[in-house]
Amino acid sequence: MLPNPQPYFAKLVDPRRETRNKLHALQDIVMITLCATLCGHDDWVGIEDFAHENEAWLREFLPLANGIPSHDTPSDVIGRLERKAFADAFARWMQDSLPGLDARHIALDGKTLRGSRQNGSAAHLMSAFATEARLMLAQHKVPGKANEITALPDLMKPVDLRRALIGIDTISCQ
Structure with a gap:
């Protein structure tokens, strides 16, 4: 609840x-x-x-x-x-909706927003999603020419991810 x-x-x-x-x-x-x-x-x-x-x-x-x-x-x-x-x-x-993130799967991913293209670039958002609870914990807009890697620290600032199980795509393996 x-x-x-x-x-x-x-x-x-x-x-x-x-x-x-x-x-x-x-x-x-x-x-x-x-x-x-x-x-x-x-x-x-x-x-x-x-x-x-x-x-x-x-x-x-x-x-x-x-x-x-x-x-x-x-x-x-x-x-x-x-x-x-x-x-x-x-x-x-959203964060207070979960009693704790211990061993809970949190998916970090970025998506380009469909229909948001203006002046040659589209809006790109990074999100932290608690998969089991089906709750979006945080979302952060990726600045202009930056990429997902540079946006991750800002995305994770408001979310206490200690002891959580993080899933992220291969772009973050660099």
């Missing part, structure tokens, strides 16, 4: 200006998006539909003072969150 994600994301800074049009709390938007994504929804309309279908359940732990936000609100807000802060909060949540 995953721990309550709310404390992990509570310190995220809301990227929106304070106006009377700011109707939905950042915590509500983040939690709706997380819950819907964990349930398999992968687009903003699907996330909004999930929230409407599960509104009674969501109200058990979210205030939802102004109801369910339209799909445009989470799309805009999540897209403007500080990526590193969100990734760090997510990584802490």
Whole structure:
């Protein structure tokens, strides 16, 4: 069972200006998006539909003072969150979901994101994945012209991999 994600994301800074049009709390938007994504929804309309279908359940732990936000609100807000802060909060949540990594298999691998090519180069991410628990522990963008080898130390910083069984492809054998 995953721990309550709310404390992990509570310190995220809301990227929106304070106006009377700011109707939905950042915590509500983040939690709706997380819950819907964990349930398999992968687009903003699907996330909004999930929230409407599960509104009674969501109200058990979210205030939802102004109801369910339209799909445009989470799309805009999540897209403007500080990526590193969100990734760090997510990584802490995932790491705390496992009691320990002793003798657990952690797969380290890099992937180029399909459809991300701009100006001749594509986004490339390194990830640490707990295979047994099926949890992504950390993810790190490989800087511009660097390769997986140079990105590994940054990927492994937030994850305590002592006593874990690491699996990695042959690029790291250099």
